[in-house]
Amino acid sequence: MIKIGIDTFGGDAGALNPILAAISYINENKDDNLYLYLYGDEKQISEEIEKSLDKKYINNIQIINTNDFIDLNKDVLSEFKRHTTSMSLGMKDLQDDKIDAFISQGSSAAIRIFANFVGRIKGIKECPFGALVPTMNKNTLLLDSGANVDIRPEDLQQFALLGSVYMKTLYNIQNPSVALLNNGLEEEKGNKQTKQAYQLLKNDKRINFYGNLEFRDFPKGLVDIVVCDGFVGNCILKTYEGTSKELIKLLKSIFLKNIKTMIAALLIKNELKEILKNYSTENFGGAPILGCKKVIIKCHGNSKEKELYNAINQAKDYIEKDITGKIISTYN
Amino acid sequence: MIKIGIDTFGGDAGALNPILAAISYINENKDDNLYLYLYGDEKQISEEIEKSLDKKYINNIQIINTNDFIDLNKDVLSEFKRHTTSMSLGMKDLQDDKIDAFISQGSSAAIRIFANFVGRIKGIKECPFGALVPTMNKNTLLLDSGANVDIRPEDLQQFALLGSVYMKTLYNIQNPSVALLNNGLEEEKGNKQTKQAYQLLKNDKRINFYGNLEFRDFPKGLVDIVVCDGFVGNCILKTYEGTSKELIKLLKSIFLKNIKTMIAALLIKNELKEILKNYSTENFGGAPILGCKKVIIKCHGNSKEKELYNAINQAKDYIEKDITGKIISTYN
Numbered sequence: 001m002i003k004i005g006i007d008t009f010g011g012d013a014g015a016l017n018p019i020l021a022a023i024s025y026i027n028e029n030k031d032d033n034l035y036l037y038l039y040g041d042e043k044q045i046s047e048e049i050e051k052s053l054d055k056k057y058i059n060n061i062q063i064i065n066t067n068d069f070i071d072l073n074k075d076v077l078s079e080f081k082r083h084t085t086s087m088s089l090g091m092k093d094l095q096d097d098k099i100d101a102f103i104s105q106g107s108s109a110a111i112r113i114f115a116n117f118v119g120r121i122k123g124i125k126e127c128p129f130g131a132l133v134p135t136m137n138k139n140t141l142l143l144d145s146g147a148n149v150d151i152r153p154e155d156l157q158q159f160a161l162l163g164s165v166y167m168k169t170l171y172n173i174q175n176p177s178v179a180l181l182n183n184g185l186e187e188e189k190g191n192k193q194t195k196q197a198y199q200l201l202k203n204d205k206r207i208n209f210y211g212n213l214e215f216r217d218f219p220k221g222l223v224d225i226v227v228c229d230g231f232v233g234n235c236i237l238k239t240y241e242g243t244s245k246e247l248i249k250l251l252k253s254i255f256l257k258n259i260k261t262m263i264a265a266l267l268i269k270n271e272l273k274e275i276l277k278n279y280s281t282e283n284f285g286g287a288p289i290l291g292c293k294k295v296i297i298k299c300h301g302n303s304k305e306k307e308l309y310n311a312i313n314q315a316k317d318y319i320e321k322d323i324t325g326k327i328i329s330t331y332n
Numbered sequence: 333m334i335k336i337g338i339d340t341f342g343g344d345a346g347a348l349n350p351i352l353a354a355i356s357y358i359n360e361n362k363d364d365n366l367y368l369y370l371y372g373d374e375k376q377i378s379e380e381i382e383k384s385l386d387k388k389y390i391n392n393i394q395i396i397n398t399n400d401f402i403d404l405n406k407d408v409l410s411e412f413k414r415h416t417t418s419m420s421l422g423m424k425d426l427q428d429d430k431i432d433a434f435i436s437q438g439s440s441a442a443i444r445i446f447a448n449f450v451g452r453i454k455g456i457k458e459c460p461f462g463a464l465v466p467t468m469n470k471n472t473l474l475l476d477s478g479a480n481v482d483i484r485p486e487d488l489q490q491f492a493l494l495g496s497v498y499m500k501t502l503y504n505i506q507n508p509s510v511a512l513l514n515n516g517l518e519e520e521k522g523n524k525q526t527k528q529a530y531q532l533l534k535n536d537k538r539i540n541f542y543g544n545l546e547f548r549d550f551p552k553g554l555v556d557i558v559v560c561d562g563f564v565g566n567c568i569l570k571t572y573e574g575t576s577k578e579l580i581k582l583l584k585s586i587f588l589k590n591i592k593t594m595i596a597a598l599l600i601k602n603e604l605k606e607i608l609k610n611y612s613t614e615n616f617g618g619a620p621i622l623g624c625k626k627v628i629i630k631c632h633g634n635s636k637e638k639e640l641y642n643a644i645n646q647a648k649d650y651i652e653k654d655i656t657g658k659i660i661s662t663y664n
Contacts (some may be wrong), residue, residue: 009481108524146515149515149522181567183481183491190563191482194563215567216570216573216577229405229521231522232567234515235513239571239572240571240575241548242547242549242551243572243575243576243579245548246551246552250607251583255605257603261600263599267595267596268593268597269589271592275586
């Protein structure tokens with residue numbers, strides 16, 4: 001039996017997307033052994049269940065009623081201990097083994113800190129967010145994509161190991177390649193952190209080390225895993241997303257310029273859509289926080305139903321393929 | 333009398349671009365008071381001068397003959413002291429006041445270290461590269477775009493001051509706005525470095541502080557100056573450039589897909605070119621290394637004649653508007 005908790009609060013568009021994702025998942029997968037625990041407003045969740053859940057699976061969705069959500073202006077520890085919010089109720093149930101995984105669209109900072117309360121695997125010092133990023137060539141796991149901003153070179157080595165287990169187990173990539181994000185290709189390039197990390201990565205036989213990856217080559221998708229601290233990871237991820245978004249906006253404005261360009265837009269529309277679809281993250285689900293004792297997945301605040309649906313699948317896969325167990329055995 | 337040195341070695345395409353830029357600059361500007369010192373192969377330079385320099389200005393280009401260039405595999409101090417390479421000859425002449433400015437397409441790492449030997453303005457601890465980046469709204473000066481990877485929060489405050497003097501003096505922007513590049517908008521966001529820097533920037537009345545700028549908003553061009561350490565600066569600059577390049581490549585591949593898309597390409601070609609021209613850095617010249625006692629400008633290894641021509645103009649402007657003097661008076 002697999003039990004996955006879903007925080008219905010925290011998304012930009014309210015609770016509907018996670019509720020509908022849960023209902024569709026149960027309806028479509030017809031899996032008696034899967035139970036989804038929805039943390040949120042009982043009335044709203046019940047109404048949607050009434051409307052669309054296949055009655056056969058009525059027990060496969062459980063509701064944990066709350067109308068409270070965490071206050072980011074308050075102390076995080078006290079917010080975690082205040083077991084009335086959707087996120088703290090879910091994280092507490094995770095800690096108490098009532099559920100096996102927890103999915104939330106809430107604040108990354110809160111998820112990161114709550115995850116530390118839930119507990120790290122023995123030997124793991126920092127738990128990174130792993131965002132799977134669609135690039136020109138392949139999907140690259142970016143670790144840490146934003147959890148830990150001040151870290152040690154040894155943590156980058158741990159990220160490489162965590163990412164290797166994750167990509168191998170979840171995506172069946174044998175011997176995944178790992179690059180160190182850096183400001184130059186040569187071994188001696190970088191800041192204090194990356195120079196030391198290079199040596200650790202190079203000398204760790206468990207890691208298929210590619211070497212340094214220059215920032216400008218990140219969009220090319222040359223490796224399976226890229227490691228860096230959470231500040232730089234957030235920088236590259238957000239700059240990549242932000243630049244793509246602004247350029248697409250620019251392209252749209254060009255298409256609207258005059259009759260000629262509007263005709264061009266019509267002629268190219270389908271091909272453009274087809275290609276851009278490859279760069280959508282909807283199919284990936286969310287970013288797991290790796291190295292935690294339990295499965296925690298962070299989805300974008302603006303995730304639509306499809307992305308949340310895929311996050312449920314991702315959590316189920318994570319549990320069934322026992323990524324946590326495999327990480328533990330790497331560290332023992 | 334203004335004397336500007338130009339390293340003709342160090343460019344990806346050989347010495348021709350800097351030589352032609354120098355000759356065009358002299359021919360077109362007809363300025364008796366401007367002298368350009370070309371460091372490089374006398375024979376090649378003489379031949380080009382013979383071919384295209386207006387004979388009236390024959391004395392305005394001087395040649396410092398060398399066929400040697402720095403070896404990046406050797407110790408930088410000894411390379412600096414080995415006064416036989418184009419870069420060390422130029423930097424030495426700068427140090428000895430024989431020239432007022434030096435332009436090079438050579439290695440950033442070498443230029444940065446050589447600049448420290450030439451000397452920093454009293455009170456300046458780290459000299460950042462200032463790359464002017466064309467964004468969706470305005471040109472933004474990114475400081476440090478790659479010189480110093482391990483710095484103190486106080487250095488970010490200095491970068492803000494250096495950038496303010498530069499943008500105000502060279503581009504006539506009154507009260508230029510300065511943002512701190514960070515992983516969140518709120519004051520308490522960031523790593524140790526940016527959290528401390530935020531307070532320094534906020535409390536410095538000489539700085540028109542905008543607050544934190546999130547990575548994803550960098551392409552929008554919301555401020556005149558963005559400060560960050562050289563590792564993160566290099567990350568955002570290269571990711572921005574790399575992503576733009578890959579997306580344009582992708583767009584081109586879509587245009588080539590079939591007859592329909594090829595017609596679309598023809599219909600939109602001019603508008604696309606017109607808009608993309610706004611994002612060219614050719615008109616900017618190069619990236620100055622700010623806070624140095626002397627004017628040093630780094631151009632891209634792949635800079636064409638036009639960019640190098642504009643770098644000469646930029647160096648001339650830097651000297652005539654006495655940016656160095658204005659920085660000194662900010663610090664005294």
